[in-house]
Amino acid sequence: xxxxSKIPNGSLEKKWTDYKSTCKLVNPSNxxxxxxxxxxxxxxxxxxxxxxxxxGYKVKAFCYQDSPRRAHSIAAQGGINAxxxxxxxxxxxxxxxxxxxxxGDYRAREGNVYRLAEVSAAIIDQCVAQxxxxxxxxxxxxxxRSFGGTQVQRTFYAAGQTxxxxxxxxxxxxQRQVSLGTVTMYSRHEMLELVKIDGKARGIIARNxxxxxxxxxxxxxxxxxxxxxxxxxxxxxxxxxxxxxAAWKAHKQGAYFGNPCFTQIHPTCIPVSxxxxxxxxxMSESLRNDGRIWVSKVKADTRKPGDIPEEERDYYxxxxxxxxxxxxxxxxxxxxxxxxxxxxxxxGASRQAVYLDFAFAINRYGKIEVHKxxxxxxxxxxxxxxxxxxxxxxxGNLFEMYEKITGEDPYQxxxxxxxxxxxxxxxxxxxxxxxxxxxxxYALGECNFSDHGANRLGASALMQGLADGYFVxxxxxxxxxxxxIRNKPVPTDHPAFVxxxxxxxxxxxxxxxxxxxxxxxxxxxxxxxIMWDKCGMARNxxxxxxAITEIRALRQEFWNNVRIPGEVGEFNPELDKAGxxxxxxxxxxxxxxxxxxxxxxxxxxxxxxxxxxxxEALRQDDKFMYVSAWEFKGESDFYMHKENLEYEVxxxxxxSYK
Amino acid sequence: xxxxxxxxxxxxxxxxxxxxxxxxxxYQVQNISSxxxxxxxxxxxxxxxxxxxxxxIAFDHDCREGxxxxxxxxxxxRAHGPWHxxxxxxxxxxxxxxxxxxxxxxxxxxxxxxxxxxxxxxxAFDRIISAGGFISVNTGNAVDANAVLVPxxxxxxxxxxxSCIGCGACVAACPNASAMLFVSAKxxxxxxxxxxxxxxxxxxxxxxxxxxxEGFGSCTNIGACEAECPKGISLENIxxxxxxxxxxxxxxxxxx
Numbered sequence: 001x002x003x004x005s006k007i008p009n010g011s012l013e014k015k016w017t018d019y020k021s022t023c024k025l026v027n028p029s030n031x032x033x034x035x036x037x038x039x040x041x042x043x044x045x046x047x048x049x050x051x052x053x054x055x056g057y058k059v060k061a062f063c064y065q066d067s068p069r070r071a072h073s074i075a076a077q078g079g080i081n082a083x084x085x086x087x088x089x090x091x092x093x094x095x096x097x098x099x100x101x102x103x104g105d106y107r108a109r110e111g112n113v114y115r116l117a118e119v120s121a122a123i124i125d126q127c128v129a130q131x132x133x134x135x136x137x138x139x140x141x142x143x144x145r146s147f148g149g150t151q152v153q154r155t156f157y158a159a160g161q162t163x164x165x166x167x168x169x170x171x172x173x174x175q176r177q178v179s180l181g182t183v184t185m186y187s188r189h190e191m192l193e194l195v196k197i198d199g200k201a202r203g204i205i206a207r208n209x210x211x212x213x214x215x216x217x218x219x220x221x222x223x224x225x226x227x228x229x230x231x232x233x234x235x236x237x238x239x240x241x242x243x244x245x246a247a248w249k250a251h252k253q254g255a256y257f258g259n260p261c262f263t264q265i266h267p268t269c270i271p272v273s274x275x276x277x278x279x280x281x282x283m284s285e286s287l288r289n290d291g292r293i294w295v296s297k298v299k300a301d302t303r304k305p306g307d308i309p310e311e312e313r314d315y316y317x318x319x320x321x322x323x324x325x326x327x328x329x330x331x332x333x334x335x336x337x338x339x340x341x342x343x344x345x346x347x348g349a350s351r352q353a354v355y356l357d358f359a360f361a362i363n364r365y366g367k368i369e370v371h372k373x374x375x376x377x378x379x380x381x382x383x384x385x386x387x388x389x390x391x392x393x394x395x396g397n398l399f400e401m402y403e404k405i406t407g408e409d410p411y412q413x414x415x416x417x418x419x420x421x422x423x424x425x426x427x428x429x430x431x432x433x434x435x436x437x438x439x440x441x442y443a444l445g446e447c448n449f450s451d452h453g454a455n456r457l458g459a460s461a462l463m464q465g466l467a468d469g470y471f472v473x474x475x476x477x478x479x480x481x482x483x484x485i486r487n488k489p490v491p492t493d494h495p496a497f498v499x500x501x502x503x504x505x506x507x508x509x510x511x512x513x514x515x516x517x518x519x520x521x522x523x524x525x526x527x528x529x530i531m532w533d534k535c536g537m538a539r540n541x542x543x544x545x546x547a548i549t550e551i552r553a554l555r556q557e558f559w560n561n562v563r564i565p566g567e568v569g570e571f572n573p574e575l576d577k578a579g580x581x582x583x584x585x586x587x588x589x590x591x592x593x594x595x596x597x598x599x600x601x602x603x604x605x606x607x608x609x610x611x612x613x614x615x616e617a618l619r620q621d622d623k624f625m626y627v628s629a630w631e632f633k634g635e636s637d638f639y640m641h642k643e644n645l646e647y648e649v650x651x652x653x654x655x656s657y658k
Numbered sequence: 659x660x661x662x663x664x665x666x667x668x669x670x671x672x673x674x675x676x677x678x679x680x681x682x683x684x685y686q687v688q689n690i691s692s693x694x695x696x697x698x699x700x701x702x703x704x705x706x707x708x709x710x711x712x713x714x715i716a717f718d719h720d721c722r723e724g725x726x727x728x729x730x731x732x733x734x735x736r737a738h739g740p741w742h743x744x745x746x747x748x749x750x751x752x753x754x755x756x757x758x759x760x761x762x763x764x765x766x767x768x769x770x771x772x773x774x775x776x777x778x779x780x781x782a783f784d785r786i787i788s789a790g791g792f793i794s795v796n797t798g799n800a801v802d803a804n805a806v807l808v809p810x811x812x813x814x815x816x817x818x819x820x821s822c823i824g825c826g827a828c829v830a831a832c833p834n835a836s837a838m839l840f841v842s843a844k845x846x847x848x849x850x851x852x853x854x855x856x857x858x859x860x861x862x863x864x865x866x867x868x869x870x871x872e873g874f875g876s877c878t879n880i881g882a883c884e885a886e887c888p889k890g891i892s893l894e895n896i897x898x899x900x901x902x903x904x905x906x907x908x909x910x911x912x913x914x
Contacts, residue, residue: 051797066718067784069824070726086804122800129800131793131848133817140807158817164725165820172792179788187781210773239720273693278701279722401724404741404748405695470797519708521701565713570675571774573716574708 003256003629003643006431007111012097012649016115019432020475024482031056034481035489037204037219039191039246041068043163043462044445045225046170047469053177055474057481060217061174061183062206064190064241064576069171072227072239073465076163077284077398078147079155080127080462082120087144091152093117098650100460103149103329104425104453105603105619106652107259107627109645111432112450119471120463124156126470130169134158146289147458149329149657155459160284160398166462170469189215190576191246192507194222194253194441195500201250201441202490203497205504209576212569214501216492220484221440221477224250225469228424228446230263232584232591233536234528236421237269237282243580244587247428247447255436256629256641258429258449260587261595264456264604265537266422267333270405270415271353280420281405283356284398285458288326290361290391291415293317293333295354299344305355305414316340320614324657331455331604331617332657334419338537339615341418348416357414362387419537423461425452425604426594429629429643433476434468437629440480444468449627454603508568511578516561520578523558527551527585535592540608544596548589552636555585590630590638597640600624612654621652663689664756668703670715671763676771676779682761692752696739697722697729699751716775724748724888727823730830731776732763737827737886745825745888765830769837769873780826782872783840789868790861791844793854806852816850819843821889828883828891834875839883841865842899843891849902859911862902 008015026034034057038049041063049061063071083096096117101108124142128134134156135143144153158165177183188209195203195216203218229244230236251257268283294315296308316336318325328336337354340346347353366387370378373386388411392399399410406416428436428443430450436443445465452460490497534547558581566572601610601617602624610618627643665688673680687706690699697719704714720728729746733739739749754760762776770778820843828839845862848854854861877896884893 047797054796065720065726065728066780067727067824069784069787070720070728072721072726075721075723075725084803122798124803125800126795126797128803128806129793129795129853131816131851131854133813133820133847133851134803135817136808136810136813138810140809140813141804158820161725161821164823165817168820172787173797175784175788176792176794178784185784187784210779237723239726240722241720274691276691276694276698276702278695278698281723400743401748404724404744404750407750407752474797517709519705521705563708565708565711571716571777574714 003429003641004431005109005643006433007109008432012110012114015111016118023475023479026478026481026485028056030485032058034058034220034484035060035218036477037217037222038062038225039204039223040071040225040227040447041171041174042071042073042225042227042445043167043170043465044447044469045071045223046167046174047466048223048225048444048473049183050170050173050177051470051474052477053180053182056182059177059183060186060219062186062189062191064188064209066188068174068185068187069168071167072242073167073462074164075237075239076462077160077282078286079145079157079162079459080123080166081147081154081457081459082124082156082463083117083154084121084124086142087153089152091154095152096120096154099150100451100457101453101650102655103455103457105455105617105655106453106621106625106647106650107602107645108451108453110647110649115472116451116464116467119467122471123463123466127166127169130173132158132165132169134165145286146327148285148288148327148333149324149457155286157286160286160395163462166466170466192249192504192579193500194250194438195496196253196438197490197494197496200439203492205500207504210571212567212572214504216497216501218489218492220481220487221442223442223444223473224428224447225444226447228427229584229587230421230424232527232588233421233531234525235272235277235280235532237266237280240279243583245580245583247443248583248587250428250436250438250441252632254438255441255443256429256631257426257590258627258629259426259454259594260591260630261535261598261605262425262454262603263421264330264423264425265334265419267330267337267419268356268417269420269422270402271348271350271418281401282420282422283402283415283417284395285330287356287395287398290394291326291356291358292360293326293354293356295340295345295347300351305347305357314345321657328657329455329457334537335606335615337419353416353418355414356417358391358410359414362391362411365390423456425449425454425456429627433479434473435476435480442473442477444473454605507579508575511562511575511582512564512568514559514562514564516563518561519563520574520581523554523562524581524584526554527581527588530554531588531591535588535595538606538608539595541596544592547592551585551589551592558582558585589636593638594628594630597628598624617655625652662692664692664751664754664758666690666754667759669759669761670776672715672775673772675774680772690751692750694751695722695747696733696749696751697747716777718777719747722747725823727825730765730778730825730827732765732830734761737765737830738888743888743890765826767829767835767874769835770826770829782874783824783826785872786837786841786865786868787844790857790864793848794857808851812850816847819847819850819891819895822891823889825888827886827888829874831882831886832875833880833882834878836877836883837869837872837874838877838896838899839887839891841869842895845902846895846898849898858902859906859909862899863906863911866903
């Protein structure tokens with residue numbers, strides 16, 4: 001099948017407007033006859049379900065958590081971008097578009113990204129109207145801050161809990177539709193198969209995670225809003241339950257997987273403390289507004305940070321990238337931290353960490369406060385105290401979280417941080433309408449591959465999730481559903497549902513039947529180690545080939561030796577996890593194949609063979625300016641389709657933040 | 659910070675489902691690092707139980723960074739354990755010392771039936787939000803975000819109320835199993851903002867009505883909810899809820 005991204009004709013600024021003016025519509029009484037399944041209730045899923053419910057569609061929404069409000073969008077800390085230009089600092093739709101394309105290292109589609117920038121402002125309006133309590137200035141207007149990879153202040157925030165506030169806003173909109181009867185909510189349910197009839201997505205098989213029962217659900221269309229697959233690495237900033245299962249089942253039913261190897265490693269996370277570690281915790285990128293990153297100039301320095309004098313500190317981001325300094329994009333900051341640690345300059349007991357230091361910010365803010373309060377002769381102690389209060393208001397919850405986890409007080413000693421898996425730019429391939437290669441199957445938010453190229457800028461994930469759900473899918477879905485108004489719902493005793501349920505049942509039986517000796521968790525850890533060592537922050541051909549062999553062997557072992565306690569017909573988290581890990585083992589192989597194929601470095605994908613003399617990512621635009629869209633053919637058998645990227649407006653160049 | 663290892667005795671509530679009776683079961687755990695989180699200690703115990711061919715302990719958890727509100731253990735008689743304003747997933751083992759005994763129970767409330775072991779059903783909270791915990795604005799209706807100015811203090815207070823994670827600790831901590839702190843946090847968040855004012859009284863009325871229907875107990879101003887809330891949601895919110903609720907009585911919107 002040839003890939004058609006369906007980017008509308010016309011100039012960049014007019015594409016979306018023209019699309020909205022000419023796409024097909026469904027009248028209100030017909031909408032009431034059309035059933036839509038939404039899987040996942042994070043920002044993309046909750047906003048889509050709410051918006052579609054408001055329009056009058058009959059929506060069924062599913063989430064594996066006990067409440068839609070707990071989806072992992074809730075953990076996003078720093079903020080959400082929007083081209084409002086409230087700061088009068090030169091921002092515009094074009095600049096947000098340009099920063100996102102450049103930040104993605106020229107591996108995203110211009111049309112999609114421009115639309116994202118275009119609808120960004122309306123997201124903020126919508127959220128404020130819903131009662132999202134964004135940070136404000138004393139005059140009552142909204143406050144902004146900076147994020148990496150930009151030179152303007154366009155990030156809106158609610159302390160360090162922006163994702164929580166936005167998700168609760170979308171959740172409330174969703175619950176409102178539940179009360180109005182347009183949305184039916186199925187929590188503690190997991191999608192385990194896609195049902196297709198005559199080649200179209202027509203429903204799902206879901207498992208009730210409380211009773212273990214399998215359920216059949218019909219939909220004229222199915223929307224996957226199931227997030228990213230960073231948990232393939234075992235340790236990541238994702239929630240414990242985040243998984244690829246729904247997307248992977250769709251992939252095996254014909255949805256192509258786009259750029260699976262594009263993984264974002266976030267530079268500022270709390271370092272691993274031991275083998276018991278179950279997940280990693282992010283320290284928001286917003287901290288790089290005020291924190292300075294450094295290591296000692298002396299290798300394996302054992303001095304305490306406070307004992308290392310100023311001239312013996314290496315502020316390596318400021319040194320290497322003076323124009324953006326500590327606010328370089330995530331991929332650049334992560335690689336620079338790895339470079340210093342690999343060279344022997346890492347700090348802390350593990351030597352796998354760098355300092356993120358707030359002493360300067362505390363001093364700077366303290367001086368401003370002293371000035372504001374007219375305390376001309378304030379001593380250093382007063383300045384520090386007042387400065388700490390300012391820092392506390394900005395980042396208090398993050399500092400507390402750091403202290404609870406590490407037992408160290410970041411107001412007194414610099415934070416220790418190290419990069420960790422955070423986000424996956426890759427995902428199901430979608431066209432401009434967010435449609436996958438399976439008709440009537442859509443993918444929204446992190447679940448799709450579409451907007452961030454090879455590296456996502458900070459505060460853009462929230463923007464994309466809500467853009468897709470509130471402002472894109474209501475139009476693009478209507479364009480397809482206009483052709484469905486004559487199609488009655490298919491009864492779920494249709495053979496396609498029966499077959500799909502049988503398939504799911506046999507997979508569960510097979511898992512339970514292994515009766516081996518090793519836990520699911522143990523296999524997941526082993527998979528994660530292979531992925532992190534060989535398909536992580538730096539990759540090379542040899543390592544990737546080894547990883548593929550090792551993953552295949554591990555998968556064999558899993559299906560011969562996994563042990564799942566308990567019964568099928570009950571609440572059984574080990575069984576849930578087993579299914580997810582089984583899918584991660586197949587995805588991991590595809591990620592390595594994609595990374596092996598892409599013989600260049602771009603964004604979060606760093607192939608050691610392709611770097612500049614200064615160690616920067618070296619793209620090969622003549623050979624790899626395309627999206628790799630993988631088609632599933634059979635076990636370990638994937639075929640790669642290419643969607644060539646054409647840049648009409650932006651001219652790709654070597655990305656520089658110097 | 660000094661790291662150390664410890665051996666502990668755990669007494670954990672085991673219950674197959676809401677139809678069967680539960681009981682405490684005692685487990686010994688060895689070599690627990692002071693660096694671990696409380697849930698990582700449970701992970702280690704569960705791995706051992708699986709290796710021994712036994713059933714692991716079911717407990718709710720997801721983000722493990724204190725924000726999703728999924729985790730929910732009652733530890734030595736306290737919701738989310740001993741640390742101030744901390745969820746169970748953020749509680750770390752350096753709180754404990756070698757030889758300690760720790761008792762772990764599920765949230766106990768008629769309105770939160772046990773699903774299994776330490777896992778309870780909190781969908782009552784979702785139904786309360788459905789009853790009115792929102793602003794009735796459809797997508798696309800919004801005016802420019804800076805068109806309505808909001809005093810910073812109001813925005814800050816609203817945010818403080820909005821930081822509720824819906825974990826249910828307030829209900830678990832309350833001798834009456836009242837959900838007033840949860841309900842009042844949502845009512846306050848929205849009532850403090852100009853966008854939420856038009857529906858403020860009906861919202862309070864409808865949410866309280868649903869809360870009563872779910873079987874949560876009454877508020878008798880004990881304050882355990884505020885003391886145990888992992889996000890420090892203030893009792894002031896309950897005062898604001900009462901104000902909105904009384905308003906609905908005076909305007910005749912409430913029946914009594």
